[in-house]
Amino acid sequence: MKKLPNTVRSPLTKAYLTDLTYKINGAAIEVHKILGPGLLEKTYHACMIYELAARKIPFQSEFEIPFTYKGESIPLNFRCDFYIEDLLVVELKAAEATLPIHEAQLITYMKLLKAPKGILINFNVTNLYYSGHKTYVNHYFDQLPD
Numbered sequence: 001m002k003k004l005p006n007t008v009r010s011p012l013t014k015a016y017l018t019d020l021t022y023k024i025n026g027a028a029i030e031v032h033k034i035l036g037p038g039l040l041e042k043t044y045h046a047c048m049i050y051e052l053a054a055r056k057i058p059f060q061s062e063f064e065i066p067f068t069y070k071g072e073s074i075p076l077n078f079r080c081d082f083y084i085e086d087l088l089v090v091e092l093k094a095a096e097a098t099l100p101i102h103e104a105q106l107i108t109y110m111k112l113l114k115a116p117k118g119i120l121i122n123f124n125v126t127n128l129y130y131s132g133h134k135t136y137v138n139h140y141f142d143q144l145p146d
Contacts, residue, residue, distance in 0.1 A: 012087065014144050017117050020057075020088060025133055027051035028121050032128040041094040044123045045081060048092065052082070059084045065112050080109045089118040098122050098134070107136060116141035 031047040045061070052059050063083035067076045082090035091106045098120055110118045118136045125132040 012144060014141065014146050017088065017141065017144070020084065021117065021119060021135055023055060023057055024052070024084060024088070024090060024119060025121075025129075027055055027057070028123075028133060029128050032123055032125075032132065035123070037094075037124045037126065039094060039123070041092055041123070044092055044094055048082065048090075052084075057084060058086075060086075065109055067112060078109065078112070080106075080113075083113065083115075087115055087117070089113060089115045091118070091120050093120065093122040094124045095122055096124060103134075103136070107138070110136065110138055110140075114140055116144060 027048060028051075030051055031044055035044065035047060049059075049061055060083045062079050062081065065078040065080060067074050067078060080089050081092045084090060089106060089109045091102065091109070093102055095102070102120060106118045106120050109115070116137060119133055120136070121128070121133045123132060
């Protein structure tokens, strides 16, 4: 797991998360522009680590998501690809298409981490900007100031 130290950030608002989303999508577009579709997910993952670090975006890679059941910690080894600034979940795919199970996975991780926003990125597309990413928000996002 790679982690960059958190930096002092602006107050958490919807606008701040929107700006952070643009930065993450920009990093993904750069990776896709150079590599194109057709590679394994781990290749895109490694290049995203490079891009996020180069852009000084604090993140954790292969972040283990804690899970509790009836007050007991259960080791389920849930791991999200990236946990950005301890508030945004990013899941990467290199699939023919994203499926409802991929969306459910991201939404579950967001719920468990109480993350207000998540991004599902599929690198196996012709144009990442138009068809390779989808952003999700939940009630934690709705509670944030504009």
